[in-house]
Amino acid sequence: MGFKTLCLGLFCVIFLSYIYTPIPDNIEETWKVMALDAAAKACTLMALSLENVGVMRYEEFISMIISLDYTQPLSDEHVTVTDTAFVNIPVRLYLPKRKSEAPRRAVIYFHGGGFCFGSFIPYIGTYSKKENVLSYRLAPQHHFPAQFEDGITAVKYFLQDKILRKYGVDPTRVAISGDSSGGTLAAAVTQQVQIDPEVKHKLKLQALLYPGLQVIDTSLPSHRDNEHGIVLTRDIAIKLVSLFFTKDEALPRAMRKNQHMPLESRHLFRFVNWTTLLPDKYRKDHEYTEPVLGKSAYSLPALMDPRALPLLADDARLQHLPRTYILTCQYDVLRDDGIMYVSRLQNVGVPVFHDHVEDGIHGALSYMTSPLYLQLGLRIKDMYVSWMDKNL
Numbered sequence: 101m102g103f104k105t106l107c108l109g110l111f112c113v114i115f116l117s118y119i120y121t122p123i124p125d126n127i128e129e130t131w132k133v134m135a136l137d138a139a140a141k142a143c144t145l146m147a148l149s150l151e152n153v154g155v156m157r158y159e160e161f162i163s164m165i166i167s168l169d170y171t172q173p174l175s176d177e178h179v180t181v182t183d184t185a186f187v188n189i190p191v192r193l194y195l196p197k198r199k200s201e202a203p204r205r206a207v208i209y210f211h212g213g214g215f216c217f218g219s220f221i222p223y224i225g226t227y228s229k230k231e232n233v234l235s236y237r238l239a240p241q242h243h244f245p246a247q248f249e250d251g252i253t254a255v256k257y258f259l260q261d262k263i264l265r266k267y268g269v270d271p272t273r274v275a276i277s278g279d280s281s282g283g284t285l286a287a288a289v290t291q292q293v294q295i296d297p298e299v300k301h302k303l304k305l306q307a308l309l310y311p312g313l314q315v316i317d318t319s320l321p322s323h324r325d326n327e328h329g330i331v332l333t334r335d336i337a338i339k340l341v342s343l344f345f346t347k348d349e350a351l352p353r354a355m356r357k358n359q360h361m362p363l364e365s366r367h368l369f370r371f372v373n374w375t376t377l378l379p380d381k382y383r384k385d386h387e388y389t390e391p392v393l394g395k396s397a398y399s400l401p402a403l404m405d406p407r408a409l410p411l412l413a414d415d416a417r418l419q420h421l422p423r424t425y426i427l428t429c430q431y432d433v434l435r436d437d438g439i440m441y442v443s444r445l446q447n448v449g450v451p452v453f454h455d456h457v458e459d460g461i462h463g464a465l466s467y468m469t470s471p472l473y474l475q476l477g478l479r480i481k482d483m484y485v486s487w488m489d490k491n492l
């Protein structure tokens with residue numbers, strides 16, 4: 101109890117010290133967003149302080165906070181919600197109650213949470229009534245490729261004839277989607293499924309909502325513009341994504357300086373070269389600086405693996421991708437990852453629809469529930485759901 105009271109007291113003090121941080125003019129519901137940002141930054145600071153004094157790790161504290169938001173599967177008059185497993189991967193199923201003569205469409209959804217947090221996030225059920233949500237193993241207890249392997253295993257299981265039949269799903273109308281780190285996994289799994297000879301039924305669509313798609317260049321215009329971004333700062337994005345690969349603190353330290361990649365990764369930089377892949381509007385007057393290669397002492401081949409960083413896939417791999425929806429937010433460190441993926445897919449002829457939200461912030465879909473629900477979250481949900489509904 102003493103610990104909780106101390107935490108609450110600390111939280112209030114830090115919250116109040118952050119609450120007057122200015123936010124961009126075009127963001128609506130200014131006060132709610134300021135409060136949300138202050139709350140996120142206060143939690144971050146507390147988590148980092150507790151980590152520094154050795155009480156608990158940063159991600160353990162944040163997990164504790166996020167788990168307060170956990171919901172049990174809750175059915176209603178339209179949909180039956182149950183938790184089950186595909187092979188041994190936990191999955192939450194949303195099955196419509198209404199009988200249907202025709203086979204149904206299905207969406208396989210990967211939740212976000214920086215690879216470290218989240219399981220079944222409550223907002224998902226409100227997206228539409230046809231989602232199946234996967235829960236994959238989390239960092240830092242499990243590093244890459246555990247998350248990718250869980251995703252592939254569950255998706256391949258679902259795409260089998262007998263399983264599709266069991267759920268009454270039309271094999272030609274299955275989509276995959278995800279937000280943030282869930283978008284990373286959705287993109288990586290889609291690339292693999294489309295070329296996997298064992299998979300007979302391919303995916304019809306992928307929808308990626310403010311996904312992270314690369315980490316080899318950490319000095320993109322969006323990293324610079326949103327260094328102290330709302331809710332997600334560049335520092336925290338780097339901390340979380342590095343835990344996906346390793347617990348070695350040398351990685352995030354090097355990533356902050358953009359000096360984390362080995363010499364033999366030089367050929368990959370054309371896939372993330374924002375001087376050619378970003379439209380003018382996002383480049384603004386930023387100057388390109390080459391990442392410094394070959395300074396790191398660790399060896400992490402995963403940093404060059406497209407299954408972890410889908411933007412590193414070559415054109416031959418990208419060509420097989422299905423019709424794609426990508427949503428990006430202006431005030432988001434990950435903004436340029438999504439936009440560069442749009443350019444790369446367009447360059448190889450994949451049909452891609454890009455929704456850019458000028459007043460969007462990272463994680464907007466997570467802010468659709470009380471107490472701080474944002475119109476922005478509802479608006480983004482509607483954009484995504486209406487595209488899916490038309491195209492799936």
Ligand SMILES: *[C@@H]1O[C@H](CO)[C@@H](O)[C@H](O)[C@H]1NC(C)=O
Pocket residue numbers: 369370373375376390
């Ligand atoms: C990125 O592109 C620019 C030209 O637009 C070029 O000068 C630079 O060398 C490229 N960087 C890498 C690492 O390929």
